[in-house]
Amino acid sequence: MKPDTHHGGAVLRLDVVAMPLALARIASILAHRQFNVVTMDVTAPVDGLRRITVEVDTADELELERLVKFLNRSPDVVKVIRFFDDTSHHRRGAFVAVAFPEGRLAEVVAIARAFSAEVVEAGRTRCTVFAAAEPAHVDALVEALSGFTIRELVMAAPLRMPRLLRKGHTAEDREHTWRRP
Numbered sequence: 001m002k003p004d005t006h007h008g009g010a011v012l013r014l015d016v017v018a019m020p021l022a023l024a025r026i027a028s029i030l031a032h033r034q035f036n037v038v039t040m041d042v043t044a045p046v047d048g049l050r051r052i053t054v055e056v057d058t059a060d061e062l063e064l065e066r067l068v069k070f071l072n073r074s075p076d077v078v079k080v081i082r083f084f085d086d087t088s089h090h091r092r093g094a095f096v097a098v099a100f101p102e103g104r105l106a107e108v109v110a111i112a113r114a115f116s117a118e119v120v121e122a123g124r125t126r127c128t129v130f131a132a133a134e135p136a137h138v139d140a141l142v143e144a145l146s147g148f149t150i151r152e153l154v155m156a157a158p159l160r161m162p163r164l165l166r167k168g169h170t171a172e173d174r175e176h177t178w179r180r181p
Helices: 022-032 061-073 105-114 135-145
Strands: 009-017 037-042 049-057 077-083 088-099 118-122 126-133 149-155 159-162 176-179
Touching: 009 022, 009 061, 022 037, 022 049, 022 061, 061 077, 077 159, 088 135, 105 118, 105 126, 105 135, 126 135, 135 149
Parallel strands: none
Antiparallel strands: 009 049, 009 077, 037 049, 077 176, 088 126, 088 149, 088 159, 118 126
């Protein structure tokens, strides 16, 4: 069992008014514009706003800008920010349930440790490994464990957070922010 990997995606963070049906309207805009949503993470409301992080599978900048315009037309959207790999922290969490022949637990533990993962539960022939790291690192862990039988794989949507500004850089250097006029 391998996670699907894709290239050419874009990650947008939307600050949305926490109102009933707001998430449905956002999903409708994405579906209507025929964007393939790779992941979508929705936070609990804070101060009347809900943060939605959407990863869409597109490399077309023009289509992405059109999407942002449609999102900004929604009365629920307050702000749209685009994240880039080099200007944001990017992590993914995963649980991997692994089955193996009796006596080979030490091999699985060694693989987990090599990837800074944690064995959260272990038995004679099965264990569960947890990792939280950059997506490529998590994918490599899953690949390394694929020599055994992967019974279940649960991966969280990638988490994104802008990096702190460095001296001499501006917010425009860090991210693209599209706001309503």
